[in-house]
Amino acid sequence: MKITVLHGPNLNLLGTRQPEYYGTLSLADIDEKVTARCGHHGVSVACHQYNGEGPLIDAVHQSIEGDGLLINPGAYAHTSLALADALECLQIPIIEVHLSNVHARDAMRHKMLTARAVSGVITGLKANSYLLGVDALVSLMKRSA
Numbered sequence: 001m002k003i004t005v006l007h008g009p010n011l012n013l014l015g016t017r018q019p020e021y022y023g024t025l026s027l028a029d030i031d032e033k034v035t036a037r038c039g040h041h042g043v044s045v046a047c048h049q050y051n052g053e054g055p056l057i058d059a060v061h062q063s064i065e066g067d068g069l070l071i072n073p074g075a076y077a078h079t080s081l082a083l084a085d086a087l088e089c090l091q092i093p094i095i096e097v098h099l100s101n102v103h104a105r106d107a108m109r110h111k112m113l114t115a116r117a118v119s120g121v122i123t124g125l126k127a128n129s130y131l132l133g134v135d136a137l138v139s140l141m142k143r144s145a
């Protein structure tokens with residue numbers, strides 16, 4: 001079984017970007033932890049990051065080649081109907097994650113356009129959002145296998 005992990009805009013800056021919200025781990029650190037967690041579950045993983053909405057949507061389309069998608073859409077979670085539509089086209093389990101607790105932040109971040117298109121959302125646990133996201137995704141993948 002194979003998982004695709006997609007990180008949205010500005011997440012390439014993790015480590016230095018607003019650590020009070022996002023923690024101090026870099027994106028490479030998070031990918032390493034996610035890869036180890038996937039290894040623990042016996043699933044393979046490919047991690048990618050895109051700043052642009054179009055490339056991120058293309059990558060969502062390509063994730064159909066795998067068995068599950070873990071996505072942190074970044075700010076596109078709050079703004080992109082096109083990304084939500086792309087997620088809705090997938091027939092594989094999808095978990096959305098956010099490092100920060102978006103519900104405890106400014107009101108613009110309370111609107112979650114992509115959330116309606118995914119199986120579940122994990123938000124506010126910093127890097128652990130991703131690791132719990134892997135656990136949830138693997139359990140959904142096993143259920144639908």
Ligand code: DQA
Pocket residue numbers: 009010011072073074075076077097098099100101102109
């Ligand atoms: C984020 C939350 C979004 O509101 C923000 O725009 C991000 C990161 C998170 O992981 O907490 O870029 O998705």
